[in-house]
Amino acid sequence: MLLSVSDLSVAYAGVTAVSGASFSVKEGELVSIIGANGAGKTSILNAVMGLVPSAGGRIEFDGADVTRLPPHIRARRKMRIVPERARVFAHLTVRDNLLVGAYGLRRTIDLDRKLSWLYGFFPILEERSSQPARTLSGGEQQQLSIARALISDPKLLLVDEISMGLMPKLVETVFEALRDLNREHGITILLVEQNALASLRISNRGYVLEAGRIALEGTAESLVRDEGVREAYLGI
Amino acid sequence: MSTYFITISTFIAIQAIVAYGLNIIVGYAGQISLGHAAFFGIGAYSAGILATKGGLSFWAALPLVLLICGVLGVILGLPSLRVREDFLAITTIGINFIVEAVFLYVPFFGGAMGLGGIPKIVLFGTRLKGESLFALCLACLAIVILLCRWFTKSWAGLGCRAIASDETAASSMGISPVRFKLLAFVLGTVIAGLGGALYAHRMGFITPADFGFPVSTMMLSIIVLGGIGTLWGPLLGAVILGALPELFRPLADYRMLLYGALLLLMVRFQPGGLLGEASILKNILARMKGGNGNAR
Ligand SMILES: Nc1ncnc2c1ncn2[C@@H]1O[C@H](COP(=O)(O)OP(=O)(O)OP(=O)(O)O)[C@@H](O)[C@H]1O
Ligand SMILES: [Mg+2]
Numbered sequence: 434m435l436l437s438v439s440d441l442s443v444a445y446a447g448v449t450a451v452s453g454a455s456f457s458v459k460e461g462e463l464v465s466i467i468g469a470n471g472a473g474k475t476s477i478l479n480a481v482m483g484l485v486p487s488a489g490g491r492i493e494f495d496g497a498d499v500t501r502l503p504p505h506i507r508a509r510r511k512m513r514i515v516p517e518r519a520r521v522f523a524h525l526t527v528r529d530n531l532l533v534g535a536y537g538l539r540r541t542i543d544l545d546r547k548l549s550w551l552y553g554f555f556p557i558l559e560e561r562s563s564q565p566a567r568t569l570s571g572g573e574q575q576q577l578s579i580a581r582a583l584i585s586d587p588k589l590l591l592v593d594e595i596s597m598g599l600m601p602k603l604v605e606t607v608f609e610a611l612r613d614l615n616r617e618h619g620i621t622i623l624l625v626e627q628n629a630l631a632s633l634r635i636s637n638r639g640y641v642l643e644a645g646r647i648a649l650e651g652t653a654e655s656l657v658r659d660e661g662v663r664e665a666y667l668g669i
Numbered sequence: 670m671s672t673y674f675i676t677i678s679t680f681i682a683i684q685a686i687v688a689y690g691l692n693i694i695v696g697y698a699g700q701i702s703l704g705h706a707a708f709f710g711i712g713a714y715s716a717g718i719l720a721t722k723g724g725l726s727f728w729a730a731l732p733l734v735l736l737i738c739g740v741l742g743v744i745l746g747l748p749s750l751r752v753r754e755d756f757l758a759i760t761t762i763g764i765n766f767i768v769e770a771v772f773l774y775v776p777f778f779g780g781a782m783g784l785g786g787i788p789k790i791v792l793f794g795t796r797l798k799g800e801s802l803f804a805l806c807l808a809c810l811a812i813v814i815l816l817c818r819w820f821t822k823s824w825a826g827l828g829c830r831a832i833a834s835d836e837t838a839a840s841s842m843g844i845s846p847v848r849f850k851l852l853a854f855v856l857g858t859v860i861a862g863l864g865g866a867l868y869a870h871r872m873g874f875i876t877p878a879d880f881g882f883p884v885s886t887m888m889l890s891i892i893v894l895g896g897i898g899t900l901w902g903p904l905l906g907a908v909i910l911g912a913l914p915e916l917f918r919p920l921a922d923y924r925m926l927l928y929g930a931l932l933l934l935m936v937r938f939q940p941g942g943l944l945g946e947a948s949i950l951k952n953i954l955a956r957m958k959g960g961n962g963n964a965r
Contacts, residue, residue: 522839536842
């Protein structure tokens, strides 16, 4: 098990956002957590990355307990997040944004090869490489955010609501890119999405989050076929 | 007139050095510091005491002075950098007042009477004053500017800028916020210490009030005016704020008012400073070069 989370709780100023969530991701898997607005998806991902403290429970990553470790230590163990709304470094150039993603890794990865691989995936980033990141469109910032995480060769990629603000055509492209990364390049991905159909379509397994609790879990196909899920999340 | 010009220019060079230190803390690492003069003072007093009571030359004392500033930068900076950003402003003001009070009330530092008898700097057997001292200050300033330039291009500088831009995102990329904020803070305090040592030997006599809160405000005004986080902003700001009260003598009595007004005006109309991104001055410079106004 690459990531195994048991009984995780997250609370903000005493208000519980996530309660007793348990889930896991095996090496090489692509797993989705789907849920409505405010269900607690972002809270879960941020707790896994260490960006918000967990109020209870245990997070194991790559065979070690990381529950109390700060985010930068988790990042060094090769966990990366593509956060909600991209959060690129607005005043840094596109290229510098990517370099920050490779921070501390210049001895272990071939930077130039990595960059050209990423530019192949996202050509717009090469075109804009010396522009400040804030001049990119929302969708381009999402691409930069993914590339910035990928440059580090992560073992686990956490992806928060990647489809937000993207046009349908681009949503498809981005999801295809994620599937490619998972299937062709073996990157393990935990995806959090409102866009349930698109994310389940590329996933191996999924969890349904309702008001901070895991309500349902199963293979992606079984969830897509589930009556309750179809009605609530797929609009079918 | 010429000696007068040299005197003013020497002060401007020293102030610019100190402002470059602050620029690393505020501009590159995004940490607001309102107590920078404390470290200017720690540098000056360390140099003064090592010279008068320790009998060391400027050159022999300098490494120690920088070390003292660095160590005190860590000790005073570490707790401040762990607090939330808005507290940092208050904590650093506090540091400034405490350090000034220590100079004022601890007899070892000479108290309100100040510390006198600090000798001139000797280089190759000559005592530096006038032009030669100015040249030394300029050389130190040049080294500091080169250091800043190198820092912005280094990986550590990139880490600092990432943290200044989005601390959470940076930390989720393996960058330790505390470590890099501290690095910037200490670099800034060490540079302030260099300015302090030059100041002490230039003046020969220093008092606690030379390093009070108003001086911190002035340092902040210098970098806000010139352009926070830019390479040439601190120099431009130091030259303008150093020369203005001299050119318009009546202004000298209203220095603080002038700095305050300038700060407000800049923040309102040119938040990036004179040399900041898309500033009026930068656009004019770009136009003169024949490029269009928005060229970077
Ligand atoms: N910083 C915060 N302070 C207080 N409450 C918060 C904070 N962040 C989230 N919450 C609350 O926690 C609950 C879960 O929020 P979360 O952002 O995890 O939901 P989400 O599933 O990601 O929603 P969305 O699909 O809209 O992104 C919500 O009720 C939200 O209001
Ligand atoms: Mg969310």
